[in-house]
Amino acid sequence: MYDLHLHSTYSDGDWQPDKLLAEATERGLAGIALTDHNGSWGLAEAALSAADHNLAFVEGVEVSALHEHLDVHVLGYARSFDRQVLSDGLATTRQGSEARAQEILKLCQRAGYGDIRFEQVVAKRSAQEAPCYLSYDVATLLTEVYGLSVREARSLTVTGGPCSVPYGEWALSPGAAIDLIHASGGVAVLAHPGTVARDHSWEDFTDLLKVMRASGLDGVEVYHPFHSASLVRQLKSLLNHSGLLLTGGSDWHGYGRYDDFDFGRFGVDDKGWQQLQKLLQ
Ligand SMILES: [Zn+2]
Numbered sequence: 254m255y256d257l258h259l260h261s262t263y264s265d266g267d268w269q270p271d272k273l274l275a276e277a278t279e280r281g282l283a284g285i286a287l288t289d290h291n292g293s294w295g296l297a298e299a300a301l302s303a304a305d306h307n308l309a310f311v312e313g314v315e316v317s318a319l320h321e322h323l324d325v326h327v328l329g330y331a332r333s334f335d336r337q338v339l340s341d342g343l344a345t346t347r348q349g350s351e352a353r354a355q356e357i358l359k360l361c362q363r364a365g366y367g368d369i370r371f372e373q374v375v376a377k378r379s380a381q382e383a384p385c386y387l388s389y390d391v392a393t394l395l396t397e398v399y400g401l402s403v404r405e406a407r408s409l410t411v412t413g414g415p416c417s418v419p420y421g422e423w424a425l426s427p428g429a430a431i432d433l434i435h436a437s438g439g440v441a442v443l444a445h446p447g448t449v450a451r452d453h454s455w456e457d458f459t460d461l462l463k464v465m466r467a468s469g470l471d472g473v474e475v476y477h478p479f480h481s482a483s484l485v486r487q488l489k490s491l492l493n494h495s496g497l498l499l500t501g502g503s504d505w506h507g508y509g510r511y512d513d514f515d516f517g518r519f520g521v522d523d524k525g526w527q528q529l530q531k532l533l534q
């Protein structure tokens with residue numbers, strides 16, 4: 254099994270890249286991809302660690318995009334991204350995410366959590382050059398300062414919560430995200446489409462898929478903890494003979510983050526890995 258969707262401390266995950274690789278070894282995985290949000294900070298470290306652990310590794314990124322009213326995540330995979338192209342192309346996304354995190358923080362302050370400050374968020378990411386601040390950073394402060402559980406804090410700040418803020422004009426369109434990933438030397442995969450189907454409708458998903466295919470989408474993440482067995486079947490029958498790569502991953506962030514997330518339990522087999530490698534040539 255190859256888990257192709259993992260987050261580290263370089264975005265909103267709890268584990269450093271080396272810990273991810275150590276756990277992957279422990280659990281008998283053959284390889285992984287690191288897919289932090291909107292940046293490539295941890296990739297070099299993860300690649301070195303993968304070599305140390307004798308595991309297969311592919312570079313990844315998860316780009317925040319906006320299609321009409323839908324928040325869309327686009328995964329990118331590459332043997333080696335052009336870091337400069339990727340970073341430049343995501344500069345506006347990082348700035349927009351920072352403004353969004355500040356807005357979320359203000360809403361939390363108004364909701365009675367007045368003791369949290371944006372400087373505390375910034376301090377958390379002081380080791381990163383041009384970091385991307387996320388709603389999770391604000392939620393982390395709520396857990397630290399007010400003793401809320403991760404779940405309680407997240408329920409305030411994620412989509413639908415009283416302190417949530419939708420993606421803004423700053424977000425790339427899915428087509429622009431695909432173009433950027435291609436320009437950086439990668440292939441583009443629609444992440445966890447089940448969230449679109451769940452939060453909106455199956456038609457919204459198929460419309461989005463059409464738009465993204467017209468923009469050169471390379472694959473769809475089919476195996477994901479949010480996806481029920483029946484959704485996986487539905488996706489597979491829809492994508493059968495589509496020529497799109499079917500990928501998967503656990504979207505692991507850390508313990509206690511979501512209900513059923515389980516590191517290394519979702520991914521692709523050898524065949525799926527080989528198909529990805531072929532596309533990356
Ligand atoms: Zn995502």
Ligand SMILES: [Zn+2]
Nearest residue numbers: 258260315504
């Ligand atoms: Zn993710």
